[in-house]
Amino acid sequence: MTTDASIDLDRTAHEHATALRAGDYSARQLAEATLARVRAQEHLNAYITLTEELALAQADAADARIQAGDAGPLTGIPVGVKDLLSTKGIPTSAGSRMLEGYRPVFDCTVVERLQQAGAVVIGKTNLDEFAMGSSNEHSAFGPVRNPWDTSKVPGGSSGGSAATVAARGVPLSLGTDTGGSIRQPAALCGVVGVKPTYGRVSRYGVVAFASSLEQVGPFARDAEDGADLLTAIAGVDPLDSTTAPEPVPDYTEGFERGFEGLRVGVPEQFFAEGLDDGVREAVEAAIGVFEAGGATIDRSVELPATPAALPVYYLIAPSEASANLARYDGVKYGFSFTDGESVDEEMSETRGRGFGDEVKRRIMIGTYALSAGYYDAYYLKAQKVRTLIRREFEAALTDHDLLLTPTAPSVAFGLGEKMDDPYAMYLNDLYTLPVNIAGNPAISTPCGFDQGLPVGLHLVARPFDEATLLRATHAYQAETDWHRQAPAPSN
Amino acid sequence: MALSTDEVRHIARLARIALSDEEVERMRDQLSSILDHFEVLSDIDTDDVPPTAQSFELTNVERADEAGEPIERDLALDGAPRREDGYFRVRAVLD
Numbered sequence: 001m002t003t004d005a006s007i008d009l010d011r012t013a014h015e016h017a018t019a020l021r022a023g024d025y026s027a028r029q030l031a032e033a034t035l036a037r038v039r040a041q042e043h044l045n046a047y048i049t050l051t052e053e054l055a056l057a058q059a060d061a062a063d064a065r066i067q068a069g070d071a072g073p074l075t076g077i078p079v080g081v082k083d084l085l086s087t088k089g090i091p092t093s094a095g096s097r098m099l100e101g102y103r104p105v106f107d108c109t110v111v112e113r114l115q116q117a118g119a120v121v122i123g124k125t126n127l128d129e130f131a132m133g134s135s136n137e138h139s140a141f142g143p144v145r146n147p148w149d150t151s152k153v154p155g156g157s158s159g160g161s162a163a164t165v166a167a168r169g170v171p172l173s174l175g176t177d178t179g180g181s182i183r184q185p186a187a188l189c190g191v192v193g194v195k196p197t198y199g200r201v202s203r204y205g206v207v208a209f210a211s212s213l214e215q216v217g218p219f220a221r222d223a224e225d226g227a228d229l230l231t232a233i234a235g236v237d238p239l240d241s242t243t244a245p246e247p248v249p250d251y252t253e254g255f256e257r258g259f260e261g262l263r264v265g266v267p268e269q270f271f272a273e274g275l276d277d278g279v280r281e282a283v284e285a286a287i288g289v290f291e292a293g294g295a296t297i298d299r300s301v302e303l304p305a306t307p308a309a310l311p312v313y314y315l316i317a318p319s320e321a322s323a324n325l326a327r328y329d330g331v332k333y334g335f336s337f338t339d340g341e342s343v344d345e346e347m348s349e350t351r352g353r354g355f356g357d358e359v360k361r362r363i364m365i366g367t368y369a370l371s372a373g374y375y376d377a378y379y380l381k382a383q384k385v386r387t388l389i390r391r392e393f394e395a396a397l398t399d400h401d402l403l404l405t406p407t408a409p410s411v412a413f414g415l416g417e418k419m420d421d422p423y424a425m426y427l428n429d430l431y432t433l434p435v436n437i438a439g440n441p442a443i444s445t446p447c448g449f450d451q452g453l454p455v456g457l458h459l460v461a462r463p464f465d466e467a468t469l470l471r472a473t474h475a476y477q478a479e480t481d482w483h484r485q486a487p488a489p490s491n
Numbered sequence: 492m493a494l495s496t497d498e499v500r501h502i503a504r505l506a507r508i509a510l511s512d513e514e515v516e517r518m519r520d521q522l523s524s525i526l527d528h529f530e531v532l533s534d535i536d537t538d539d540v541p542p543t544a545q546s547f548e549l550t551n552v553e554r555a556d557e558a559g560e561p562i563e564r565d566l567a568l569d570g571a572p573r574r575e576d577g578y579f580r581v582r583a584v585l586d
């Protein structure tokens with residue numbers, strides 16, 4: 001056994017798993033070293049709550065399983081969990097003042113599955129309030145900082161989950177993706193992020209934002225780790241009737257086939273106006289790697305209705321949010337204004353004071369879009385255009401196995417830079433949110449740097465074909481080392 | 492599309508969100524500008540296109556009608572800002 005100080009925390013989860021099974025160090029030592037590391041990185045503000053007591057208990061249980069020869073790939077592996085996922089008895093804030101003091105009375109399904117896999121939950125990660133945002137600046141707990149440059153945003157909404165994996169705090173974390181909230185911060189922080197197919201992973205116990213769009217998914221440093229975490233959390237859940245009955249494969253299966261036979265569509269429209277040159281160059285170079293590896297590249301793919309995905313998203317997501325967030329009334333739990341004269345006044349004051357600006361803005365948009373006289377013109381229209389976008393992705397992925405685009409139009413931007421213009425902030429998700437509208441799975445993986453900051457490569461696959469996403473990412477990572485680059489520890 | 496101050500107050504009232512005068516003004520400008528971006532949708536032909544409520548329509552899922560273990564009452568009330576005799580307490584709804 002080694003001492004804690006000598007555990008190499010730059011290791012991936014599968015490297016840790018091998019070392020744990022070999023007895024090089026224990027899960028408890030790994031948990032202690034990890035907790036010390038994330039405490040030393042407090043300035044990143046990646047965590048809202050550290051779950052030390054739970055982590056050490058889970059680590060001891062993992063050590064017992066390892067001793068008994070009953071260890072899986074995640075047994076004893078430290079994981080960060082977005083603070084949107086309910087954890088029994090542990091504060092779950094959703095990044096909002098509204099849930100002040102709230103402790104769920106149950107675990108969400110994905111956290112329960114982590115527990116079954118023997119993972120060690122290190123803490124609850126910071127996020128944009130109720131997952132609404134692309135910079136992590138809309139958190140009641142302050143912004144997360146990008147480990148590559150602490151004056152920059154980490155992306156959002158799962159900013160904490162991305163930043164802690166990038167900073168080598170934990171090898172794995174969970175986020176949620178409603179319009180890009182896993183893939184965009186993965187790109188801006190230089191890690192792998194997977195948005196599974198809608199219905200692939202249970203949403204039970206995930207604080208609801210836009211129920212028809214969001215999915216829980218992994219952050220990791222390589223495709224193999226992402227595959228292992230997805231395998232652990234995916235599958236039917238009797239507590240979420242939108243989970244699909246499709247069987248869950250071992251997502252590392254097929255990795256040995258590399259780029260062989262892959263037909264990749266590149267929609268030129270994603271490389272047009274609004275894309276930074278440095279990002280374009282990095283993604284073009286990645287296309288070259290795919291081609292050299294034996295993939296076929298087709299640049300004739302067109303998705304004519306897809307530019308409408310942004311307005312469609314900003315109608316559907318806020319509409320669903322306005323209904324989902326109606327539950328915060330100050331009566332059952334969380335923040336409550338109790339000095340009013342009437343039920344109405346107390347409820348309105350609770351919500352006016354408890355919600356942050358972006359959340360209020362979106363509830364207002366959604367309420368308007370669903371209100372009498374506007375429903376047909378806005379919400380119903382958006383749902384119809386959604387059908388067109390969905391059909392386009394289906395058609396484009398008939399003769400192609402993957403679509404390839406940049407993940408975000410630029411690298412990480414400065415803290416405060418886009419806070420005054422909500423629509424400019426929304427443009428960050430231009431390439432990612434059409435995929436939530438369509439429902440397909442997608443991944444972001446590091447593919448280079450622009451101005452010293454990471455660039456993300458975005459791949460989209462057919463529904464329930466996460467295996468091809470991960471296989472292509474693995475093949476790309478075998479030829480490149482962008483995913484192995486780490487930010488300076490002094491950051 | 493420019494929203495009026497009254498419209499913003501009406502939406503806030505429907506959403507049960509108390510806004511300061513300053514917030515109403517800011518919200519009016521920001522919402523109006525966001526609504527402008529939605530106009531492009533009206534140019535898209537959606538005649539005969541059915542709406543999509545969620546991506547991959549699943550049929551209804553049912554389970555056997557058997558009672559499970561309920562959440563214990565005290566636990567459910569544990570986070571309540573105000574409670575009385577095992578209930579959530581609110582202000583009188585009717586005078």
